[in-house]
Amino acid sequence: MRSTADAVIIGGGVIGSSIAYHLAKEGVRNVVLLERHSFCTGSTGRCGAGVREQWGSERNCRLAQASINAFEHLEEELGYEGDIEFKQKGYLILAHTEKEWEQFKKNVALQNSLGIPSRLLTPQEAKEIVPILNTEGMLGATYNKRDGHCNPFHTTWAYAQAARRLGVELQYFTEATGIRLEGGRVVAVDTTRGTISTPVVINAAGPWAKPVAKMVGIDLPVYTQRHQILATEPTGPIIDPMVMSFSMGIYCQQTPHGSVIMGMGDPNEPKGYDIGSSWEFLREMSRLILRILPALESLRVVRQWSGLYTVTPDAHPILGGVPGIEGYYQAVGFSGHGFMLAPAVGRIISELVVGKTPFIDITGLDLGRFERGELQVEPSVV
Amino acid sequence: MKRSVEERNWLEQRNVIVCRCEDVTLEEIRRAIAQGATTLDELKRLLRVGMGPCQGRTCRELLARELAEHLGKPVAEIMPPTFRPPAKPVKLGLLSRMVENAPRGDEGSSLEGGESR
Numbered sequence: 001m002r003s004t005a006d007a008v009i010i011g012g013g014v015i016g017s018s019i020a021y022h023l024a025k026e027g028v029r030n031v032v033l034l035e036r037h038s039f040c041t042g043s044t045g046r047c048g049a050g051v052r053e054q055w056g057s058e059r060n061c062r063l064a065q066a067s068i069n070a071f072e073h074l075e076e077e078l079g080y081e082g083d084i085e086f087k088q089k090g091y092l093i094l095a096h097t098e099k100e101w102e103q104f105k106k107n108v109a110l111q112n113s114l115g116i117p118s119r120l121l122t123p124q125e126a127k128e129i130v131p132i133l134n135t136e137g138m139l140g141a142t143y144n145k146r147d148g149h150c151n152p153f154h155t156t157w158a159y160a161q162a163a164r165r166l167g168v169e170l171q172y173f174t175e176a177t178g179i180r181l182e183g184g185r186v187v188a189v190d191t192t193r194g195t196i197s198t199p200v201v202i203n204a205a206g207p208w209a210k211p212v213a214k215m216v217g218i219d220l221p222v223y224t225q226r227h228q229i230l231a232t233e234p235t236g237p238i239i240d241p242m243v244m245s246f247s248m249g250i251y252c253q254q255t256p257h258g259s260v261i262m263g264m265g266d267p268n269e270p271k272g273y274d275i276g277s278s279w280e281f282l283r284e285m286s287r288l289i290l291r292i293l294p295a296l297e298s299l300r301v302v303r304q305w306s307g308l309y310t311v312t313p314d315a316h317p318i319l320g321g322v323p324g325i326e327g328y329y330q331a332v333g334f335s336g337h338g339f340m341l342a343p344a345v346g347r348i349i350s351e352l353v354v355g356k357t358p359f360i361d362i363t364g365l366d367l368g369r370f371e372r373g374e375l376q377v378e379p380s381v382v
Numbered sequence: 383m384k385r386s387v388e389e390r391n392w393l394e395q396r397n398v399i400v401c402r403c404e405d406v407t408l409e410e411i412r413r414a415i416a417q418g419a420t421t422l423d424e425l426k427r428l429l430r431v432g433m434g435p436c437q438g439r440t441c442r443e444l445l446a447r448e449l450a451e452h453l454g455k456p457v458a459e460i461m462p463p464t465f466r467p468p469a470k471p472v473k474l475g476l477l478s479r480m481v482e483n484a485p486r487g488d489e490g491s492s493l494e495g496g497e498s499r
């Protein structure tokens with residue numbers, strides 16, 4: 001392992017891997033990426049893989065929009081021989097309550113003003129997109145054809161391999177155990193394989209962002225929470241878009257492989273690091289999904305698992321540096337939607353590290369917003 | 383680690399299918415290992431090997447040997463892959479009719495007029 005670097009990244013999920021690639025692309029090539037396990041062991045490898053720009057806040061919309069632009073050409077950009085399986089078959093977001101419907105009208109107006117081609121649909125129009133949809137009790141839906149999903153393993157691997165080719169050292173099975181500061185500056189990172197002298201360290205530790213931030217004395221306002229998910233056996237094409245309901249707290253998509261993946265947010269789930277699987281989830285999930293997609297009844301569940309959301313009080317990530325700690329940057333607190341933001345976030349963080357103005361304005365996504373009390377909560381989350 | 387002549391000959395056929403459920407060839411596996419995959423979980427993440435109906439019963443052993451050979455380690459040191467429930471595939475319809483004895487019912491959902499099946 002290198003003993004001196006220009007930057008050290010803590011975390012080998014999609015965020016750390018995207019940052020590694022973008023830093024190298026900016027010319028910062030003497031970079032070490034530290035990952036305690038192997039790639040995609042954290043949230044990334046457990047996620048629902050959905051990618052959407054249908055958000056309720058301008059900042060989330062812009063980050064997602066720029067990321068979708070990048071996903072569209074990612075294989076070429078990264079010189080990846082494999083397939084990241086990016087499919088733009090849209091997101092269909094269902095409204096069952098008046099409150100949702102009112103919010104969706106606002107969301108679509110905002111999205112359209114930013115150039116996002118989302119639309120409000122009647123239940124009948126929604127059924128044309130997903131013929132097996134049960135529209136009973138539905139007030140309407142929103143749909144955006146640019147949304148879709150992408151394979152998180154291949155995306156992360158593609159970023160990591162491209163970074164490696166540009167000179168980044170990928171150190172898997174290596175844990176960061178401490179960050180050394182001198183006079184308010186980062187000087188080194190301690191790891192289970194020795195110390196690396198570096199002026200820059202980037203916290204991309206996903207659910208472990210809080211303990212990593214503690215290493216420089218920051219108490220991050222984030223908590224972690226289990227989210228469960230399942231996959232069925234593969235079947236022929238039956239659902240094109242991701243189907244989602246915020247009031248039911250569920251989402252469901254069919255992967256290019258043919259299996260149907262679905263997950264649920266449980267409001268009663270305690271905070272913490274539990275990533276076990278429960279049969280209650282299987283029951284609740286199947287009941288909820290069969291109300292909107294009853295035709296899935298005879299599909300068999302072959303796998304269930306869970307992963308952690310790292311949640312901030314306003315469901316927006318915390319990006320960038322922190323005043324008073326020179327050389328420390330963070331890209332954390334993605335609140336359940338970090339996979340889809342990885343392309344834009346990787347670029348933004350690397351631009352900040354080299355002293356450029358980020359290509360997307362990230363005002364208000366800094367850590368200081370929580371103290372200033374300037375929170376605009378994202379309404380559209382599961 | 384020793385391999386029999388037959389096994390070696392068989393493995394030399396590069397496009398031999400190692401994971402039959404997901405249709406993954408030896409060549410694809412060797413390419414992933416050459417790119418830096420060092421564990422069964424990584425091969426699974428990149429190639430879906432062992433994720434099909436047999437859940438790796440056929441290919442696990444072969445994959446472990448391939449990794450062991452490449453890394454120069456004994457097979458016993460190759461970490462086993464993660465196993466996920468359920469042990470056997472179960473229909474969603476059946477799961478949704480599971481008997482009520484858990485703490486949480488579905489009345490918490492805000493889907494109006496929705497009847498549980």
Ligand SMILES: Cc1cc2nc3c(=O)[nH]c(=O)nc-3n(C[C@H](O)[C@H](O)[C@H](O)COP(=O)(O)OP(=O)(O)OC[C@H]3O[C@@H](n4cnc5c(N)ncnc54)[C@H](O)[C@@H]3O)c2cc1C
Nearest residue numbers: 011013015036042043044047048050176206307338339340
């Ligand atoms: C069930 C579920 C469904 C989801 N669905 C979606 C979705 O549809 N779309 C979407 O965009 N997002 C989704 N998400 C959220 C998404 O998974 C995360 O926001 C995203 O993966 C975060 O990536 P990351 O790289 O920050 O974190 P991670 O992938 O968790 O990576 C962090 C890495 O840091 C490593 N690490 C931690 N501490 C240290 C240390 N001290 N030293 C070295 N390494 C360390 C960990 O081992 C880990 O691998 C979902 C999440 C879950 C759980």
